[in-house]
Amino acid sequence: MTTVTSEETMRTDYTSRLKDHGGLIALAIILVFNILVTPNFLHTQTLAVNISQVATIAIVAMGMTLVIATGGIDLSVGAVMALSGALAPLIFLSDFGQAYPVLGLIAALLFPLLAALVCGMFNGIIVSVLKVQPIIATLILFISGRGIAQVLTNGNLQTFSNPEFSYLGTGKILGFPFQGWLALAIACLLFWVVNRTIFGRYLLAIGGNERAARLAGGPVRGVKIGAYVICSVLSGLAGLIVVAINSASDAARNGNLMELDAIAAAVVGGALLQGGKAPIFGAILGAVIIQLVKYTLLANGVEDEVALIAKAAIILAAVYIQQARKE
Amino acid sequence: MAPLLTMTGIKKHFGGVPALRDASLEIEPGEVHALIGQNGAGKSTLIKILTGLYRRDEGEVEFAGAPSHLSSPRGAQSAGIATIYQELNLVPLRSVSENVVMGQEPKSFGFMINWPEAHRRTREILSRFGIEIDVTAPLGSYSTAIQQLVAIARAVSMDAKLVIMDEPTSSLDSSEVEILFGVVRELKSSGVSVLYVSHFLDELFQICDRVTIMRDGKTVGCREIADTTKLDLIAAMLGRNADEIEAEGLTELAGGSAAFDEVVLDVDHVATGPRLSEFSMSLHRGEIVGLGGLLGSGRTEAARSIFGLDPLTSGTLRLNGREFKPAEPSEAIRARIAFLTEDRKAEGIVPDMSVRENLTLALLPSLRRNGQIDREREKELVSEFIRKLGIKTSHMDQPIRELSGGNQQKVLLARWLATKPDILILDEPTRGVDVGAKREIQAIIRTFVDEGHAVILISSEFEELVEGANRIVVMHEGKSVSELTNPGITENALVRALAHHEDATP
Numbered sequence: 119m120t121t122v123t124s125e126e127t128m129r130t131d132y133t134s135r136l137k138d139h140g141g142l143i144a145l146a147i148i149l150v151f152n153i154l155v156t157p158n159f160l161h162t163q164t165l166a167v168n169i170s171q172v173a174t175i176a177i178v179a180m181g182m183t184l185v186i187a188t189g190g191i192d193l194s195v196g197a198v199m200a201l202s203g204a205l206a207p208l209i210f211l212s213d214f215g216q217a218y219p220v221l222g223l224i225a226a227l228l229f230p231l232l233a234a235l236v237c238g239m240f241n242g243i244i245v246s247v248l249k250v251q252p253i254i255a256t257l258i259l260f261i262s263g264r265g266i267a268q269v270l271t272n273g274n275l276q277t278f279s280n281p282e283f284s285y286l287g288t289g290k291i292l293g294f295p296f297q298g299w300l301a302l303a304i305a306c307l308l309f310w311v312v313n314r315t316i317f318g319r320y321l322l323a324i325g326g327n328e329r330a331a332r333l334a335g336g337p338v339r340g341v342k343i344g345a346y347v348i349c350s351v352l353s354g355l356a357g358l359i360v361v362a363i364n365s366a367s368d369a370a371r372n373g374n375l376m377e378l379d380a381i382a383a384a385v386v387g388g389a390l391l392q393g394g395k396a397p398i399f400g401a402i403l404g405a406v407i408i409q410l411v412k413y414t415l416l417a418n419g420v421e422d423e424v425a426l427i428a429k430a431a432i433i434l435a436a437v438y439i440q441q442a443r444k445e
Numbered sequence: 446m447a448p449l450l451t452m453t454g455i456k457k458h459f460g461g462v463p464a465l466r467d468a469s470l471e472i473e474p475g476e477v478h479a480l481i482g483q484n485g486a487g488k489s490t491l492i493k494i495l496t497g498l499y500r501r502d503e504g505e506v507e508f509a510g511a512p513s514h515l516s517s518p519r520g521a522q523s524a525g526i527a528t529i530y531q532e533l534n535l536v537p538l539r540s541v542s543e544n545v546v547m548g549q550e551p552k553s554f555g556f557m558i559n560w561p562e563a564h565r566r567t568r569e570i571l572s573r574f575g576i577e578i579d580v581t582a583p584l585g586s587y588s589t590a591i592q593q594l595v596a597i598a599r600a601v602s603m604d605a606k607l608v609i610m611d612e613p614t615s616s617l618d619s620s621e622v623e624i625l626f627g628v629v630r631e632l633k634s635s636g637v638s639v640l641y642v643s644h645f646l647d648e649l650f651q652i653c654d655r656v657t658i659m660r661d662g663k664t665v666g667c668r669e670i671a672d673t674t675k676l677d678l679i680a681a682m683l684g685r686n687a688d689e690i691e692a693e694g695l696t697e698l699a700g701g702s703a704a705f706d707e708v709v710l711d712v713d714h715v716a717t718g719p720r721l722s723e724f725s726m727s728l729h730r731g732e733i734v735g736l737g738g739l740l741g742s743g744r745t746e747a748a749r750s751i752f753g754l755d756p757l758t759s760g761t762l763r764l765n766g767r768e769f770k771p772a773e774p775s776e777a778i779r780a781r782i783a784f785l786t787e788d789r790k791a792e793g794i795v796p797d798m799s800v801r802e803n804l805t806l807a808l809l810p811s812l813r814r815n816g817q818i819d820r821e822r823e824k825e826l827v828s829e830f831i832r833k834l835g836i837k838t839s840h841m842d843q844p845i846r847e848l849s850g851g852n853q854q855k856v857l858l859a860r861w862l863a864t865k866p867d868i869l870i871l872d873e874p875t876r877g878v879d880v881g882a883k884r885e886i887q888a889i890i891r892t893f894v895d896e897g898h899a900v901i902l903i904s905s906e907f908e909e910l911v912e913g914a915n916r917i918v919v920m921h922e923g924k925s926v927s928e929l930t931n932p933g934i935t936e937n938a939l940v941r942a943l944a945h946h947e948d949a950t951p
Contacts (some may be wrong), residue, residue, distance in 0.1 A: 290782065314817040316809045323806055326795035333754070333784065333792050335775035386577040394797050 123197030134277050138438045141386060141403045144432070148410045156417045168413055170363065171289070173297035173357040174199075176405035177384035180301075180308055181400040186384050187312075187325045187377025188342050189393030190252035192243060192349050195380055196304055197263025198237045199357030202230030204267040206262055206358055207276040207367045210283060223282050227358065234354025235347055237263065242343030260377070267369035270442025275364040287362030301402070304352065309398045318396070321345060382429060385406055386436040407432065447510060448497030449474045449606060449638050450495075454755050456505035466662040468504075470640075472495040476638045477629060479649040479670070482659035482801065483682055483740065483905055485876075488642055491659070492609060495640075496528050497521035509606060525601030528609040535596055539717045542567040545585050545599045570598045574628045590621035597628055601637070607633060608639045614648060615741070619664040626652050644740045646675050662686055673801025676944040679739070683907055685940055700933055705729030705915070708766075709899050710868055712751065715760035721746035722923040724760070728868065733890070733900040735914030735938050737907070744903045745787060748870045752784040753777040753900075778807060785859035787872035787903070791852070793857045796846035800838045801827045803845045808863050830859035835885060858889060869893060870901045875909060887913065907936045 152159040174208030178195050185192045206226040209215050237259055244255040289296035312318035320341045323331040332338050353373070361367045385391065386407055387400025408429060415425045450472040457465040464638030465487045472478045474542040482488045493499040494507075498516045505606045506513045506888050515521050535544045542563045551562040567580045577592055584592055593613060600608050610629075612620045629639055641653055649656055650670060655735055658666045658681045666681050668793050680687035710728040715721070721743045728734050736744040750754045750764060762769045764780055774784070787875060788794040794803055804827050805812060812819050827841045838848055845853055854874065861869060870892065875883040890913065904910045917929040919942045926946050929938055 310817070314816055314820075316813055319802065319806075319809055319818060323795050323798065323802070325793075326797050329792045330795050331806070333774050335778040335810075336806070337775060338708075378772075390616060394795070 139390065140436070141261075141400065141407065144309045144386075144407055144435075145403065145410070152410070152414055157302065157415060159417075162293065165268060166290075166293070169298040169411075170295040172405050172409040173295065173301040174359050175376070175379050175383055175409060176301045176402045177297075177304060177352050177356045177378040177403040178260065178349075178399055181352035182306060182377075183378040183384045183387065183389045183398060184308070184321065184345040185252070185349045186381075186389045186391060187321055187393055187396035188345050189325050189328070190301070190342070190345070191256065191381065191389075191391070192346060193253065193256040193377045194237065194241060194259035194263055195349065195353040195356075196373035196376035197260050197267070198234050198350050198353040199376055200264045200267040200369045201270075201356035201357070201362040202234050202239070202354035203367045203372040204271050204276070204369045205230040205233055206283065207278050207360055208270060210280055211278055219282075223280075225377055231351055231354045231356055234350045234357075236282070237336045237354075238347035238350030239343060240346075241280060241350065242346035245346065246342040248338040264369060271367065271369050273370070275368045276430050277357075277368055279365060284362045284365055287364070300359075302357075305398055305402055307348075308348075312398055317341060317344060322394055322396060325390075325395070327394075360373060379405075379408060379429075382433045382436075386432060391426050404436075446569065448472060448507075449476075449509060451505070451507040453505050454492060454496070455491065455506075456502045457494065457499060458502055463662055465494075465501075466542075468659065468662065470495075470657055471667065472638050472640060473639055473654075474606075474638045475633055476655065477641055477653045479643045479653040479656040480640060480659065481644065481646070481649070481656060481678065481682060484578055485661075485905075486659040487662040487681070490662075491918075492528070492611065492642065495521070496526060496609065497623060516835075519888075522603070523682050525604060525793075526609065527603060527605035528611065529593060529596045529600065530611055535584055535599075537592075537593065541571075541578065541580040541584050541587070541595055543790035544595055545570065545580075545602055552796075565599070566602070569833045572600050573601075574598065574624075574631055588621070590617050590624060593617070593625065593648055594628055597632070605637060607638045607640060609642070611642045612643060612644070613641070614643065618875070622648075624924070637752045644932060646678055649678075650675075658682055658861070673902070673943075676941070679940055679944050680852055683727055683936075683940060685907075685936060689937065691882055705732045707731060710751070711763040711766075712747075713761045713763070715747075715750050715762065717746060717750045717755040718758065720753070720923050721750060723752065724920075724923075724925050726918045726925055726928075728899045728901060729819050730899055731897055732915045733894055733902050733908040733913055735902045735904065735917040736920055737910055737929070738920035739943060740905070741922075742920040744797070744920050746923070747870055747920065747925075748784060748872055748901065748903060751777070751870060752782060752870075754784075759778070773820040778864060778866075781865065781867040782862055782870065783807070783866035783868070784870045785857055785861055785872060785874055789853060789877070794845050794853055797844060799842045800831070800836070800845050800856055804830060804841075804859050804863065808859050808934065811864075824872065826863060834862075834889060848884075849879070849882075851878040851886075853877050854886065855882065855889075858886060862893065865934070866898065868899050872903045873905065874902070875904070875906070901948065911936045911939060919943065919946065 125261055158164055182195065187218060209226040209229055210222040215226065234401060241256050241259060244250050245252050285296060287297060291299050312321065320336045323336055324338055328338060357373055362366035362371050384401050385404070387404030388397040389395055389400065411428050411432060412425050415428060452468065452470040452472065455465050455468040468487055468491050470491065475613060480488055490499065490730045492737050494513065496702065497515045497520050506515055513524060522665065538789065542940065544568045546563045551559040553559040564580050571578065577588065578591065584595060585619050595841060597608060613625060632639055639761060643649065648829040656668055656670055656673065656678065657664055657679065660682060677687045708727050709730050710725045712724055715724045724747045726734060736747060738744050746755065750757060752775050753776050755771065756772065772779065795806070801823065805823050809818065812823055825840070830836070831838065831841060836855045836859065837852050845856060848856070874890070875886055878886065890900060900909065902913055911934050914934065915931055917934055917939060918925050919927045927942055929942060
């Protein structure tokens with residue numbers, strides 16, 4: 119038996135507390151700073167703006183968290199957003215969509231998500247059946263997905279006026295943006311999936327020890343494909359929200375660099391890149407922190423480029439805390 | 446002549462667990478010296494100390510007439526100790542020449558690599574071993590045997606005085622083995638010593654001069670090959686008395702398992718690859734069949750073939766009379782087969798998950814209720830097994846990595862018992878487990894078969910095998926070669942059976 123000295127115990131306590139609550143502590147610091155410094159921070163308007171912007175990051179980050187939990191990564195989320203965002207206006211602006219507005223609207227919601235699902239299947243199969251490293255496998259759609267979206271739209275910006283569709287990005291329930299509620303609902307659903315279902319248990323087991331999970335009869339391929347599919351469908355949904363917010367679809371910009379924000383949010387939220395952990399609400403926390411840092415710097419007149427550096431610093435801090443835990 | 450290498454009184458602990466208690470090794474210049482021992486005897490730890498990967502806790506090392514610290518791989522290398530590993534540490538995409546001269550390239554004008562000279566030198570070294578190949582081709586385009594020889598050539602070019610070969614023939618075919626032996630003899634005649642680690646005893650009699658035997662972290666003997674026999678070596682490795690075995694005479698290996706008449710599993714000439722080429726056995730209800738054999742004899746591969754881990758290339762499995770072809774472990778589990786792996790860390794536990802989650806991992810499909818895991822039933826099951834198997838854990842949600850090895854093993858055993866299997870395959874069920882837990886695990890296995898189920902037991906501990914099994918299928922080089930049946934099962938009979946087949950190998 120090894121004896122642990124009190125000093126070591128204290129250190130472990132300290133680092134584990136930092137690991138468990140690091141995100142919340144960071145959030146508290148940012149909030150206090152903003153309340154003191156940023157003008158009008160406690161205004162409901164400010165809150166609404168931040169919620170509407172954080173929702174897309176959070177939705178994608180939750181999907182990313184599931185993929186990371188299997189020990190994988192998905193670089194194609196931004197490209198899938200562009201693809202699904204490009205498809206929606208194409209559908210409801212088509213002759214069919216104009217002739218049957220209701221059917222057109224339903225199709226404009228369903229088909230892009232279906233396309234995203236196919237993208238997820240593609241990623242999942244390449245990773246789990248062909249055993250290609252996730253970073254390379256998802257690089258394929260990272261590169262080609264946005265290309266396909268731009269080809270579909272001839273590289274044009276598609277603008278539209280469709281209030282029903284735009285509700286997705288501009289609607290409000292109880293004064294708060296619709297997509298905020300949507301993100302919250304998805305979080306509750308995924309939390310249940312991860313913690314209560316057999317799929318969730320296998321997901322964590324595969325990330326924790328894939329060979330052990332397989333020997334225990336775990337459907338390794340199916341679960342991995344499932345994680346990539348969920349991640350892609352959520353990305354597709356986020357793509358639709360962005361288009362709805364802007365009442366315009368720009369395949370070149372929709373979801374640009376989203377993969378980095380999503381990975382950062384997942385990691386800040388406590389996901390381990392080697393797999394085995396899927397903190398869904400952590401992903402939301404991570405997304406909120408990243409969004410608030412962006413907003414704080416913007417509201418205080420700091421340039422966008424500097425915001426990128428701040429984002430990097432957050433990731434660095436999150437990774438440091440993870441490393442400290444391992445030792 | 447003074448020995449080239451003398452290691453005496455070497456001790457090494459890993460976190461309180463002794464890996465080497467008292468190891469010694471002496472190698473003469475120009476000698477081919479074998480090192481043998483069962484799994485866990487301490488061979489690889491000793492080699493890692495010799496090559497500077499580990500630091501010894503205690504003991505003396507003298508190399509080439511001077512005390513040696515061997516504190517780093519680089520230091521050992523420059524002292525003249527070269528190691529040829531099973532997984533070669535060469536660069537397959539670069540040319541043969543580059544691999545041989547790497548780190549000591551011939552230069553022209555002091556900064557450019559003189560390739561013609563490098564090729565010439567490489568060809569010269571290789572031709573000493575009778576190998577003529579295109580040295581400008583990438584190393585990876587050649588067979589494993591050639592790659593291994595290139596690694597040896599590299600060692601020679603670095604003026605190695607001692608070349609360590611760790612299981613060098615395990616991936617070679619018989620003609621390649623002959624080429625390798627030629628190289629070993631050439632090394633010997635040029636005064637280089639070779640430390641030859643292998644579990645193929647026949648090979649030792651072909652090329653080694655002396656053999657050092659290790660058991661339980663100690664060196665238990667050093668013999669002249671000419672004065673020893675395979676039976677003697679196997680007995681020493683296992684800690685048995687060779688004379689006693691000899692005196693006992695041939696045991697009648699009469700067959701017939703009258704008490705067990707209901708066949709549950711019938712394995713007929715199953716092969717999955719080079720490591721399992723012909724495996725046949727039958728298993729009856731209420732019976733424990735042991736798989737006996739030395740390291741590398743194909744016991745684990747035999748278990749994997751039944752559990753759907755390695756696809757069959759030929760032969761058939763019959764489960765309760767019906768043909769059975771599992772492509773995945775999940776299919777085997779559905780057919781009520783369970784497999785406790787020998788490698789608890791790599792294939793058994795999910796370290797960050799709780800005792801509860803680890804225990805029910807193989808059981809999840811049957812815990813489904815309304816689309817989710819039936820948590821009440823899960824908890825009931827887990828507490829039942831914690832109680833029944835006496836698993837020591839502070840609570841069922843404690844991470845399994847915090848448990849002792851014996852308790853982790855009990856959780857894994859519970860994982861499989863909970864699936865209510867008909868056939869339980871146990872690969873080294875008590876390895877790395879303390880004596881108390883070992884007795885408990887053995888009692889659990891006994892209860893399981895008494896309930897009318899069947900067990901296939903793999904163990905390197907002959908005592909466990911002999912005491913536990915109703916019948917022992919002896920494996921040798923990927924084949925099931927004979928069977929011991931009660932009342933003929935004794936440890937000595939098993940050692941004899943193994944030695945017999947070692948002798949029979951051409």
